[in-house]
Amino acid sequence: MKISLINAGKRFNRDWIFRNINQEFISGTAYAITGPNGSGKSTLLQAIGGAIMMSEGKANYTIANSQLAIGNTNAIEKEIEVDNAFRYISIAAPYLELIEEMTLLEMLEFHAQFKPLIPLTTIPDIISILGLKAAANKQIRFYSSGMKQRVKLAQAIFSDVPCVLLDEPCTNLDAVGIELYHQLIRDYGNNRLIIVSSNDPQEYSFCREKINITDFKTANVKRQT
Numbered sequence: 001m002k003i004s005l006i007n008a009g010k011r012f013n014r015d016w017i018f019r020n021i022n023q024e025f026i027s028g029t030a031y032a033i034t035g036p037n038g039s040g041k042s043t044l045l046q047a048i049g050g051a052i053m054m055s056e057g058k059a060n061y062t063i064a065n066s067q068l069a070i071g072n073t074n075a076i077e078k079e080i081e082v083d084n085a086f087r088y089i090s091i092a093a094p095y096l097e098l099i100e101e102m103t104l105l106e107m108l109e110f111h112a113q114f115k116p117l118i119p120l121t122t123i124p125d126i127i128s129i130l131g132l133k134a135a136a137n138k139q140i141r142f143y144s145s146g147m148k149q150r151v152k153l154a155q156a157i158f159s160d161v162p163c164v165l166l167d168e169p170c171t172n173l174d175a176v177g178i179e180l181y182h183q184l185i186r187d188y189g190n191n192r193l194i195i196v197s198s199n200d201p202q203e204y205s206f207c208r209e210k211i212n213i214t215d216f217k218t219a220n221v222k223r224q225t
């Protein structure tokens with residue numbers, strides 16, 4: 001999958017959060033979006049995922065034929081409308097809630113109806129990898145914050161999509177959880193497009209490309225032009 005930002009900008013009211021971003025994100029590479037608190041990392045990640053609209057510019061989504069979830073085409077690549085991009089993208093983020101009334105087992109089964117699991121992976125496998133076997137039949141509302149974060153990561157990483165967006169992926173994780181996160185990236189991250197939004201280096205240590213959002217603030221953009 002390839003996501004191309006073309007002259008991308010977002011503002012809330014009169015404040016430009018970022019402007020003039022021209023950047024390609026390509027499968028097989030992990031990218032980090034860095035910057036201080038409130039600088040716009042989450043906003044940019046959501047704009048990349050098509051969850052919020054840009055104020056100017058656009059994002060183009062291209063899928064290799066083999067990754068197409070629907071339809072048939074003879075073309076090697078196909079452009080995807082922004083409204084359909086969610087089919088190819090999963091996201092884990094602090095502001096996205098889990099379905100707390102469900103047990104983990106129920107929630108993973110429910111989720112798999114909308115986004116299939118990566119091949120050869122079963123729900124019991126996932127529960128075991130997460131270290132949550134003993135809690136599989138407990139409602140998620142009774143989970144600790146770190147247990148919930150493991151579930152959010154699993155929901156994103158085990159979805160059979162070419163692009164995984166991770167916003168502050170180690171929020172609430174203990175040392176074992178952080179190691180689990182890195183193991184999941186090692187085991188399931190290859191050949192995918194991974195974009196991590198974070199200001200914590202341990203969350204994005206594996207990312208080859210780094211994009212500092214402060215380079216795309218209006219004042220800096222003006223200075224560059």
Ligand SMILES: Nc1ncnc2c1ncn2[C@@H]1O[C@H](COP(=O)(O)OP(=O)(O)OP(=O)(O)O)[C@@H](O)[C@H]1O
Pocket residue numbers: 012013017035036037038039040041042043044199
């Ligand atoms: N819906 C909204 N309406 C108005 N302003 C918003 C909205 N969402 C975010 N903002 C503002 O946009 C700016 C960027 O917020 P964002 O959450 O993207 O930053 P961040 O870099 O992810 O921060 P953090 O590191 O604290 O998570 C902040 O000033 C925030 O107040």
